[in-house]
Amino acid sequence: MASPKKKLQGLVAATITPMTEHGEINFSVIGQYVDYLVEKQGVKNVFVNGTTGEGLSLSISERRQVAEEWVTKGRNKLDQVVIHVGALSLKESQELAKHAAEIGADGIAVIAPFFLKPRNKDDLTEFLKEVAATAPGLPLYYYHIPSLTGVKIRAEELLDGIQEKVPTFRGLKFSDTDLLDFGQCVDQHRQRHFALLFGVDEQLLSALVMGATGAVGSTYNYLGEKTNQMLEAFERKDLSSALNHQFCIQRFINFVVKLGFGVPQTKAVMTLVSGIPMGPPRLPLQRASREFIEKAEAKLKSLDFLCFPGLKNANLEAS
Numbered sequence: 001m002a003s004p005k006k007k008l009q010g011l012v013a014a015t016i017t018p019m020t021e022h023g024e025i026n027f028s029v030i031g032q033y034v035d036y037l038v039e040k041q042g043v044k045n046v047f048v049n050g051t052t053g054e055g056l057s058l059s060i061s062e063r064r065q066v067a068e069e070w071v072t073k074g075r076n077k078l079d080q081v082v083i084h085v086g087a088l089s090l091k092e093s094q095e096l097a098k099h100a101a102e103i104g105a106d107g108i109a110v111i112a113p114f115f116l117k118p119r120n121k122d123d124l125t126e127f128l129k130e131v132a133a134t135a136p137g138l139p140l141y142y143y144h145i146p147s148l149t150g151v152k153i154r155a156e157e158l159l160d161g162i163q164e165k166v167p168t169f170r171g172l173k174f175s176d177t178d179l180l181d182f183g184q185c186v187d188q189h190r191q192r193h194f195a196l197l198f199g200v201d202e203q204l205l206s207a208l209v210m211g212a213t214g215a216v217g218s219t220y221n222y223l224g225e226k227t228n229q230m231l232e233a234f235e236r237k238d239l240s241s242a243l244n245h246q247f248c249i250q251r252f253i254n255f256v257v258k259l260g261f262g263v264p265q266t267k268a269v270m271t272l273v274s275g276i277p278m279g280p281p282r283l284p285l286q287r288a289s290r291e292f293i294e295k296a297e298a299k300l301k302s303l304d305f306l307c308f309p310g311l312k313n314a315n316l317e318a319s
């Protein structure tokens with residue numbers, strides 16, 4: 001049975017899949033990437049092969065290899081490695097779930113199949129149950145991201161009674177801006193101690209107020225330290241500092257969103273900030289433009305000055 005003791009909390013970085021200029025996975029930098037997250041960003045949990053990791057654009061064999069590399073390189077360094085195993089084919093999801101269990105991952109996450117879609121909560125629960133059954137020792141998280149899957153089944157409804165059907169169910173990653181739905185996930189399931197992880201980084205503070213137990217996101221790769229400061233301020237009930245941190249994060253995200261922000265741009269920003277080459281994305285995504293990179297770099301430098309007074313960020317200077 002999935003161990004109930006290790007609750008997934010705090011920040012979870014949605015990992016990028018580093019690629020070479022030729023579009024192959026660049027496994028050689030993952031060890032360095034783990035160290036960077038832990039040492040420079042204070043982030044000790046990862047969510048592998050999700051949206052940011054282009055998980056659905058990788059082959060099953062690549063997904064297995066990426067998962068293995070994170071588990072291996074993260075050993076004794078990371079707290080939890082959660083592998084996203086969602087796929088259009090139940091068989092593929094099951095294969096990936098079984099593999100995640102074999103390699104010693106700490107949990108699995110599953111998005112709703114998004115081509116031939118579940119019609120309702122029961123169909124979706126059935127799918128999750130079948131995936132979960134192949135990894136009975138691993139906590140399972142539902143990955144709710146309706147803007148990308150088009151599956152709009154409300155999370156609050158899905159949660160209702162799910163543990164009776166999927167005993168390893170432990171929570172969800174909620175990547176949506178519907179705080180009524182998210183709030184009701186918290187409110188109606190207090191006794192269950194689910195991990196309710198928010199996935200819209202620019203709105204995390206609102207979700208913390210609503211009772212989020214943690215967050216999974218792309219920006220924690222490079223704004224992890226900053227976001228941790230927000231979490232700490234929130235913990236000590238210093239809402240005005242927490243809000244200042246959130247606004248600082250918003251200023252950057254708002255700026256890049258206006259330029260067009262997605263996985264290719266996340267890869268470029270992470271390369272810039274960490275110095276670790278993330279490479280281009282895989283088709284159909286196209287690499288970020290030179291213009292985007294220059295503007296994002298200038299913005300990061302100006303925010304460094306505005307939001308981190310007295311803090312020298314050598315990583316930015318070096319890029």
Ligand SMILES: CC(=O)N[C@H](C=O)[C@@H](O)[C@H](O)[C@H](O)CO
Nearest residue numbers: 051175199200201202217218219
């Ligand atoms: C659609 C998408 O990729 N969402 C990510 C996680 O779910 C977020 O981490 C965003 O990248 C982030 O909030 C910036 O908008």
Ligand SMILES: CC(=O)C(=O)O
Nearest residue numbers: 014050051052217218
């Ligand atoms: C953001 C996130 O959780 C993902 O990339 O899957």
